[in-house]
Amino acid sequence: MAGAEPSTARRLRRVNAVAATAFAIGGSLFAIGAALAESGASATTSAWVYLCGGFFFSTGGYASFLQVVNGPRGVGADRALTAGGWRWWSYESARLEWLSALTLFVGTLVFAINLGDSFIAGLSVPWENRLVWSPDMVGCAFFLISGHLALVEICHGTPCWRQRDLGWWIVAVNLLGSVLFMIAAVASYVQPATATAISESVANWGTLAGALSFAIAGLMQELERPADARA
Secondary structure, rough: OOOEEHHHHHHHHHHHHHHHHHHHHHHHHHHHHHHHOOOOOOHHHHHHHHHHHHHHHHHHHHHHHHHOOOOOEEEEOOEEOOOOOOOOOOOOOOOHHHHHHHHHHHHHHHHHHHHHHHHOOOOOOOHHHHHHHHHHHHHHHHHHHHHHHHHHHHOOOOOOOOOOOOHHHHHHHHHHHHHHHHHHHHHHHEOEEEEEEOOHHHHHHHHHHHHHHHHHHHHHHHHHOOOOOOO
16 A cells, blocks of 8 residues: 655654554553552542543544544555645544544543543432443443444455454454443443442453553554655
8 A cells, every 4th residue: 555645644643643642541541540449449539540541532532533534535646645734623424434533532522521420429329320320331332333433444344354454453452442341331330229330340340451452452553653655
């Protein structure tokens, strides 16, 4: 595949580095927050760590969206991939890559609602499920949809296994993380009859494993740099 023209490659490498670093840090913080929760640390301590991780997740989500919005769209006279001027937003609903990136970013914003509401003290069980658990489930659903769309896009619509394709591994590990986040979210539902979660341990360990998946995918993404046509 042809490389991008130098200016396009440089800016895409920069935004890729931001996205990769943000997900690596955000995933690590979420894993620390889950470990603290499982070890018996106060809910407030874990919530602050999760909130910091959520900031990095949202940063990574938007940076990933910018990668798609500003990716190469044409081929120049020298057969190098070219792109237009820098954009902070676009509407391209016909592109799976765009839909996946936007859904991921929206998912991180929904998680922010969940993380903010977790600081509200004295919630009854119904309100705990409405304000904390429900946004968590919705955010996880967005992550799952994003991961599925990314896998469909990279596999061109059919199931595939590409063990030598770094991009495929990044998508697959992120999708695994999304599945683990969903398992954790289901387990965190507060049962009205007992006023306790279905399984706090499953919720914590699922969050920890899912977060590590995103952190690992972020580290792998650091290695996936857009090629320069001169390389």
